[in-house]
Amino acid sequence: MKALSPEVKTYLLDAYAKAPEWVLPNDRGSHKTAQPIEISSAAVIGGGTMGRGIAISLCLAGYETILVEHDEKALKFCRDELEITYAREIELKRFNARDVEKLRSSLRLTTDLGTLSQVDLVIEAVFEEMNIKKELLTKLDRICKKTCILGSNTSSLDIDKVRFVGIHFFNPAHVIKVVEIVFGSHTSPEAVATAFAACSAMEKGAVLVGNCPAFVFNRLLAVYLNQAHKLTYQYGMTPQDIDRIVLNYGFLMGPLTMHDMNGLDVSEKLKRENGFPLNPIEEELLRKKRYGRKTGAGFYKYDKETHKKENDAEVEEIIRNFSSKVEKLSIQLSSDRDVIEFLLFPMVNEGFLCIEEGMISEEMLIDIMFTFGFGWPLRHGGPMRYGRLVGIHRVADTISHWHNLEPSERSYKLSSTLNNLRLVPPEVFFVFLCTMAAGWKRFTGESKYPELAANSTGSAFTYGSKRDRNFRMSWLQGRRNEQAETQIIDWLNYVTAEHVSHDANEALEQLHDGKILCKLLLRVNPRALLRPVNQKPALFSATDNISNFLESLEQLNFEKDELFSPNVLLEKRDLSPVISTLQILKQRVTG
Structure with missing residues (x-):
């Protein structure tokens, strides 16, 4: 937090102090009444990017950790990728030789689910498919001891349907110091308390959120990406122009670079879950199987060897062809600042909607997730504080004006809380x-x-x-x-x-x-x-x-x-x- 101004640093430290003071609705329990289950061992199921990062975090926190993959081929790939990660983290000076030695000696890799019979905490990080997770839960119910806490790293699936406590890590999981703890109607206060305790041991700030489509972080992210996609389709802006404006404003990554990193197939699912239809440009990229960096092409193209990002004339032509058919919009964007507000004001509004719905308790909790899990400009301290700095009345008036111009756009339906705050008491x-x-x-x-x-x-x-x-x-x-x-x-x-x-x-x-x-x-x-x-x-x-x-x-x-x-x-x-x-x-x- 060295780069933060004293004011923002104080604000975020207050948020970190507030985050562990969680309370479940309807007097179901709180940090004052629920006792965490003591954890000495943990397991992660799924050795993909997220699973590996979670396993590393658990192991370095001092837990006996098991990482489970579905077959020997996947297990070998997982082991090789872990070695690549260790080398990269040493080069970046985030790990030292002692950390790597501990991981190599203590992190156990296996294909046998039966080895989880005595672990205290299991976190699944398998493919984001409801049937796969339900089938896994059925197996774990038979294998794990009754006191074992079952957690899911799902980023969007309904926690009530899979009956886990949600423990949503941010990518890369072993680096990002913030986690969403998601409670559902079946989540016990002891499970929440245990999840918070595990996050504390991993030196991660945990934020309690409710069970809604995409939860809170990805819900705001979906709004942000949808606005970025509108800039390409409705305004004809190129990916590099959008990303340049966002980077110049202080973000660590542009929205369309982030889109390619996450994958168009993942972004498509996230948008649909949050009520945002794909525009014709996105549909065309999907049709061409341009899913992003993992396929070598998305909004940008990527070198096969170095994965270096390059502008793509084909995408620019697709944007020109489709955006030229769009009727002239009433919302005028005449400057870089207008573009930034077009991207960020709806996020502020969505944050207030999440608070209204009881999905999260405090504005500052949203801000710590976006400051440390998203690369938000440090001078702001997160989207909600940004809205306060710009002026709540200005955000509310702008969103209300946009809603009058585009009444069908979900992101422009003004939060009643934001509307009430537009006038100073x-x-x-x-x-x-x-x-x-x-x-x-x-x-x-x-x-x-x-x-x-x-x-x-x-x-x-x-x-x-x-x-x-x-x-x-x-x-x-x-x-x-x-x-x-x-x-x-x-x-x-x-x-x-x-x-x-x-x-x-x-x-x-x-x-x-x-x-x-x-x-x-x-x-x-x-x-x-x-x-x-x-x-x-x-x-x-x-x-x-x-x-x-x-x-x-x-x-x-x-x-x-x-x-x-x-x-x-x-x-x-x-x-x-x-x-x-x-x-x-x-x-x-x-x-």
């Missing part, structure tokens, strides 16, 4: 304004409303800590009253020379466009308003150039040409006070 906003009033008093010496300034100190908004959030909420209790609201709006009108409504909700509507707030920021001394405690602003620094700063204003819905000019900002020389104020505005008001 009046209590929070008036606390913000009271703080501004205190800053005004200290900066100007003018005390138009001394009773407000006396009760509202700028120090109330200490930067970004848990203590701050608790203090703010306790401060709100009993503080809001009509007289105070009238006074603070009078003060706002006085300072900005605007006509702000005295109705709290109408005032919030007026202030959402940013114009009045921008005027307020220019009049009130930002240093008196906010004093970050040894923290550099997360998005922009005082050394950033003017164009970057103006772009930050656009991200907050400020109309830069109307409100600021480069000359004015250059005269200030020091941008950090204004940037800090925008930080607090974004976090405390729009999110």
Whole structure:
């Protein structure tokens, strides 16, 4: 976590601390009441990429580990691939010689399911086919001891139908430090507790999610990939152009490179399970058996020897042929930023839908999965925090607008939670304004409303800590009253020379466009308003150039040409006070 800003690091550490505090619905059990079964031995069934990675993780965690394959040929292939993995991990300095020695001596490979009769934990990682998993479960019921916990690494199959506890690892399983624990209607609290304990031993952060198609991570991933596929079909964008924009934004991998790595056949299944039909370009690639890197061709083509990715003129021609027949779309994408928002805003919306449905309990739990399991830009800390940074009201308004233009698109059906969050609660906003009033008093010496300034100190908004959030909420209790609201709006009108409504909700509507707030920021001394405690602003620094700063204003819905000019900002020389104020505005008001 060295590359993370202090603010994002604190946020993600809070999320990791929160994740083990799991609770099953309907009072079925929780981390406080359920005791994990003691594990000394474990087994993995299936020696493919995921199975090998899981077995490595279990073995290095200190468990006696057995890896089972279905025949000797598959077992030999598995053993050879393990040696390749060991060599690569030593080269990358993720393993040392002692790790490899332990794996070679302690990881037992076999084709005999009968050897699992006394193991404490079994994780199946066989082919994603329901009948295969059900047949395996029947065999394990006969072989394993009654106290054995049966886990499934399925990424999308119905946990209730296979009667396992879901333990969904991310690829590569021995590297990625986050796991989804999936509970179904038959999952016991002891099984969940044991899965969490095993993940802790493997030094992986576990997140409890509910049993829905694709679970939570892949559900958001399906939305992301569907938007990327729409860019090719509906907008005629090439894979390399889409991936370039995403990489430039800070992601570790572009969506269509990821698509090829996962396989078109896998992505097709994921999309169908989540209600997304394939577009004609995807159908054409499937027809041509261009499944991705494993077949040597997908959205890109791959060298047979080196597997190096290359642009493919054939795919570009397919995209041109099909996209030219699509009617002109109402959603306009005129910049790289528009493309990023087209990809990411629906993910934020889907995350809120997952929370609404009880599939996951906290926004921050979604964020740790995507930060450490997906390669999300570290400066954001995950999709949900990204939505907060951009502005919840902006995400909600955009999704709502897209839904009006394309009512049949599932991803554009606005989450009710997101819709409710689009307006800032009046209590929070008036606390913000009271703080501004205190800053005004200290900066100007003018005390138009001394009773407000006396009760509202700028120090109330200490930067970004848990203590701050608790203090703010306790401060709100009993503080809001009509007289105070009238006074603070009078003060706002006085300072900005605007006509702000005295109705709290109408005032919030007026202030959402940013114009009045921008005027307020220019009049009130930002240093008196906010004093970050040894923290550099997360998005922009005082050394950033003017164009970057103006772009930050656009991200907050400020109309830069109307409100600021480069000359004015250059005269200030020091941008950090204004940037800090925008930080607090974004976090405390729009999110």
